[in-house]
Amino acid sequence: MNDQNKNLILATVLSFVVIVVWFLLFPPPEQTQDPNAPALTGATETQVDTSASLTPGAEPAPGSTAPGFSAAGTQPAANAPEDQRIIIDTPRLAGSINLRGGRIDDLKLKDYLTSLDADATRVTVLRPESDRDPFYALYGWVPVSGVDIAAVPSDDTPWTIEDNATLTTENPVTLTWDNGAGLIFSRTIAVDANYMFSVTQGVENTTGSAVSLRPYALLRRHGIPSDLKKFFVLHEGLVRMSDGELEEAKYGKMEDFDIDGREGVPAERVEVAESGWVGFTDHYWMSTIIPDTAFRSTAKFYPTQNIFQTDAVLPTVEVAPGASAQTDSRLFAGAKEWEAINRYEEEAGVTRFVDAIDWGWFFFLTKPIFRVLHWLNSIIGNMGWSIIALTILLKAVLFPLAYKSYASMAKMRELQPQMEKLKEKAGDDRQAMQKGMMELYKKEKVNPASGCLPILLQIPIFFSLYKVIFVTLELRHQPWVGWIRDLSAPDPSSILNLFGLLPYAPPDPESFVAILSLGILPILLGISMWLQQKLNPAPTDPTQQMIFAWMPWVFMFMLGNFASGLVLYWITNNTITFSQQYIIMRSHGFKPDVFDNIKKSFRRKKKVEGK
Numbered sequence: 001m002n003d004q005n006k007n008l009i010l011a012t013v014l015s016f017v018v019i020v021v022w023f024l025l026f027p028p029p030e031q032t033q034d035p036n037a038p039a040l041t042g043a044t045e046t047q048v049d050t051s052a053s054l055t056p057g058a059e060p061a062p063g064s065t066a067p068g069f070s071a072a073g074t075q076p077a078a079n080a081p082e083d084q085r086i087i088i089d090t091p092r093l094a095g096s097i098n099l100r101g102g103r104i105d106d107l108k109l110k111d112y113l114t115s116l117d118a119d120a121t122r123v124t125v126l127r128p129e130s131d132r133d134p135f136y137a138l139y140g141w142v143p144v145s146g147v148d149i150a151a152v153p154s155d156d157t158p159w160t161i162e163d164n165a166t167l168t169t170e171n172p173v174t175l176t177w178d179n180g181a182g183l184i185f186s187r188t189i190a191v192d193a194n195y196m197f198s199v200t201q202g203v204e205n206t207t208g209s210a211v212s213l214r215p216y217a218l219l220r221r222h223g224i225p226s227d228l229k230k231f232f233v234l235h236e237g238l239v240r241m242s243d244g245e246l247e248e249a250k251y252g253k254m255e256d257f258d259i260d261g262r263e264g265v266p267a268e269r270v271e272v273a274e275s276g277w278v279g280f281t282d283h284y285w286m287s288t289i290i291p292d293t294a295f296r297s298t299a300k301f302y303p304t305q306n307i308f309q310t311d312a313v314l315p316t317v318e319v320a321p322g323a324s325a326q327t328d329s330r331l332f333a334g335a336k337e338w339e340a341i342n343r344y345e346e347e348a349g350v351t352r353f354v355d356a357i358d359w360g361w362f363f364f365l366t367k368p369i370f371r372v373l374h375w376l377n378s379i380i381g382n383m384g385w386s387i388i389a390l391t392i393l394l395k396a397v398l399f400p401l402a403y404k405s406y407a408s409m410a411k412m413r414e415l416q417p418q419m420e421k422l423k424e425k426a427g428d429d430r431q432a433m434q435k436g437m438m439e440l441y442k443k444e445k446v447n448p449a450s451g452c453l454p455i456l457l458q459i460p461i462f463f464s465l466y467k468v469i470f471v472t473l474e475l476r477h478q479p480w481v482g483w484i485r486d487l488s489a490p491d492p493s494s495i496l497n498l499f500g501l502l503p504y505a506p507p508d509p510e511s512f513v514a515i516l517s518l519g520i521l522p523i524l525l526g527i528s529m530w531l532q533q534k535l536n537p538a539p540t541d542p543t544q545q546m547i548f549a550w551m552p553w554v555f556m557f558m559l560g561n562f563a564s565g566l567v568l569y570w571i572t573n574n575t576i577t578f579s580q581q582y583i584i585m586r587s588h589g590f591k592p593d594v595f596d597n598i599k600k601s602f603r604r605k606k607k608v609e610g611k
Contacts (some may be wrong), residue, residue, distance in 0.1 A: 086173055087166040090191055093334070097167065098128060101155045102175050102187050104197065105129070105136030107333055109285075116477060116485055125285050125333050134222040135280070137287065137331055139187060139201055139215070144316050146211035151179045159187070169193050182207030186326075195334025196344065202326035205319040212318050215327045217289045218311035219279055224251045229283055234471055235358040238299050238310060239288070240278040242270045246355050254301045254308055268299045275351045278310050281336070284473045286356055290330040336473050338374060358471050365464035370472055377474070383487050384480025387565050391572040398457060399580070406584040458573070462566075469565045480568065483520070487565035491519025518560050521567045526556030528574035535581055 085096035088107065095107040107126040114120045127134050141152040153159070159175040167173045172190035179185070186202040201215045228236055228251070238249040247270075249257075257268040271294075278297045279288030289312045299310040317325045332344070336357055345353035359366045372393065376386040395402070418440060426433035469475050475488045483493050483500075493499045494506030494517040506517045529552035559567060 086161060086175075088191070089166050090169050091193055092195065093191065094122070095126070097173070097175075097189065099159045099161070099175070101138060101157055102153070102159045103128070103136050103138055103155075104189070104331065104333070105134075109335055112284075112335060113477075123285065123335075125287060129222070133225050133227075135220070135225075135287070137217065137219055137289070137333070139199060139217050141185070141201070141203065142214040142216055142313060144212035144214055146209055147183065147213065151181050151183060152213065153177050153179075153185050167191060172198075183211065194337075194340045195332055196348070197331040197333065198328065199331060200326055200328050202324060203317070203319055204324040205321055208321050210318060210320050212316050214313050214316050215329075216311055216313040217291070217329050217331065218309055219287055219289060221280055221308045223306045224308075225282065231470075233360065233467060234283060236282055237280065238278075238308075239281045239286070239356055240270065240276070240297060240299070240310070241352055241355065242272045242276045242278075242297065243274050244351060246352065248358075249299065251308060254299060255303070257299060257301050270297045272297055272312075275349070277332075277350060277353070278312055279332070280308070280310065281356060281358075283471070284336055284476060285334065286336050287331070287333040288356065290332060290350055292328045292330070338370070338472065338474060358467075360464075360467045360471075362460060362464045362467065365460060366467050369461075369464050370468045370474075373468065374474060382480065383475055383478040383565065384484065384568060387487070387569050388572050391569050392576065394461060395573065395576045395580070401457065402577075402580055403584060406581050462570075465569055466563070466566050469563045475563075475565055480564070484564050484568075487568070488563050490561045491521040491564050491567065493519040495519075495523070516557075518556065519564075521564055521571065522556050522560040525559060525567055525571050525574070526552045528571050528578070529555055532574055532578045532581075535578065535585070 084099040085106070086099070088095040088097065092110050093107060094110055095104075097103065098105050105126050105128040108122040108124050110122060112123040114123055126136050128136065138155055140154065143149050143152050157177055159177050161173060161175055165171060165173045167189060169191060172188055175187045175189070177185045182205065184204040184206065186200075186204075188200040188202070190198045192198075199217065203211075203213065205211055225236070235248050235250065237251045238247070238254055240247045254268075272291075273294050276295070276297070277288045277290040278299070279286060281288075289310075291312045291314055293314055295312040295314050297310070297312050299308075301308055312329070314327055314329070317327060319325045330350075332341075332350075334340075338354065338357065341350075341353045341356060344350045369390070373383075373386055373390050376389045377383055380386050380389060419437065422433060422436040422440065426436060469488055476486070478487045479485045480487055484491065486492075492506075496517050497503075497506055499520060533548055533552065559570070
């Protein structure tokens with residue numbers, strides 16, 4: 001077996017290993033929660049001693065329940081104005097604020113639909129307790145001294161507003177609540193043109209003594225989201241930035257967070273000295289609390305109610321008699337658009353906010369690849385053509401290495417006669433054969449392993465581009481040409497219905513039969529790999545012939561359900577590689593005859609079948 005064939009077999013084995021490991025690490029998404037499970041509703045505030053308060057900022061007692069919930073109660077407080085809401089209406093957001101507790105619990109994105117179907121609805125980011133997968137933001141105060149827990153607003157406090165105002169980008173709204181004991185609380189909510197809310201919490205002390213309180217903001221999620229995607233390549237769950245340090249925890253890990261602070265469990269309480277943010281991230285959407293000052297952050301799981309919660313408790317506020325105080329924080333609730341969150345980072349001072357996007361282990365590749373892709377799309381205006389342009393740029397950057405590799409392969413072909421003579425001379429003496437070949441390589445300045453270098457370099461680039469296409473919102477529902485309406489999804493066409501010519505739909509993408517339902521792009525991928533093989537004559541060894549004959553078609557089926565954008569990249573990469581290799585080989589005196597190699601492969605196949 002000559003060294004060129006060894007390199008080809010090594011490349012084949014590496015490629016198969018990459019694909020197998022990929023499917024082991026990134027299995028298909030699974031539903032993790034029963035969609036028929038009943039939703040959990042609110043209850044009255046649990047009355048406990050403030051030293052073991054259930055409000056954010058204090059350590060709960062072992063076995064205690066979540067703030068705002070009793071051990072068994074599930075009904076809202078009797079005086080809660082359940083149907084009183086403030087409408088939210090901005091260019092990009094629609095929803096409402098519930099005056100019961102002053103909850104921001106109803107938020108939809110005007111620019112994004114759940115699917116490309118005609119009956120698709122707007123994407124929902126926050127949901128009230130009465131809805132499926134409740135998820136909402138709450139604000140309040142932790143009593144420190146001079147006031148007890150019953151005198152501060154709770155999750156069910158009936159806030160009031162002077163008129164039926166609508167929250168818009170130009171019109172903030174202010175909620176008020178008088179506790180009847182000398183403290184008047186207020187909450188002013190504003191929103192910008194994208195997804196950032198500004199919340200100012202205030203308190204006026206009309207009593208005769210000073211009080212101390214700590215303001216807080218929290219996000220509460222009832223159960224694991226029913227549409228959670230269990231992909232290793234994607235993070236969904238807790239995301240927290242604490243003084244420049246990023247922390248991520250999936251819901252399964254949060255279930256191990258111990259609410260009574262025992263040792264031997266993951267730490268969930270963080271003191272943020274300067275700046276940070278904390279919240280929950282989904283695939284494309286995110287909700288995070290961004291305090292304007294130092295704060296204490298906790299992440300908790302309450303197994304009794306199946307609630308995941310994270311909160312930010314701000315520093316203590318001292319309010320003298322007759323005085324008032326206020327504190328500010330922000331709430332991001334919306335789409336993880338790179339431009340928007342990058343602007344919040346650069347212009348609004350939100351520390352490392354772009355890291356809320358899950359760039360992964362190869363962030364040093366995924367970040368620049370995305371930025372170049374985003375820049376190309378701003379010029380071209382089509383993500384599909386931008387992926388093709390990105391592939392051309394990547395191939396241009398790697399061209400010096402590719403040139404050396406293909407030149408070395410051409411040189412190896414020139415050495416074939418000398419290598420055959422060495423084999424005849426050495427006979428069965430493998431050691432003498434290896435020594436002679438090494439001397440020949442050294443004399444002719446040839447590196448037999450250089451042929452694998454381009455393939456090895458393609459592996460991290462391929463993984464990084466897959467990550468970019470899978471996790472970034474900018475490719476979601478982005479069309480290319482004709483039938484490709486979503487580059488982040490598999491090719492929707494199917495050979496099983498002759499690409500739409502037959503009057504029935506292809507099988508469901510999640511069914512077992514879907515692996516046979518090849519689209520146009522995966523078929524083109526297989527053809528491009530097959531043609532690339534035909535630049536070289538088929539190896540003489542029957543085992544090698546079989547491996548190379550099957551490899552393009554195995555890859556075609558294995559990658560058939562990958563995102564269309566990634567398959568498009570691979571087709572473009574194969575086409576450019578074919579052209580580069582053909583030109584470089586001709587420049588070194590070797591003239592590959594693709595059509596003749598194809599004819600020989602078919603003649604060899606007929607000969608084998610004839611036997």
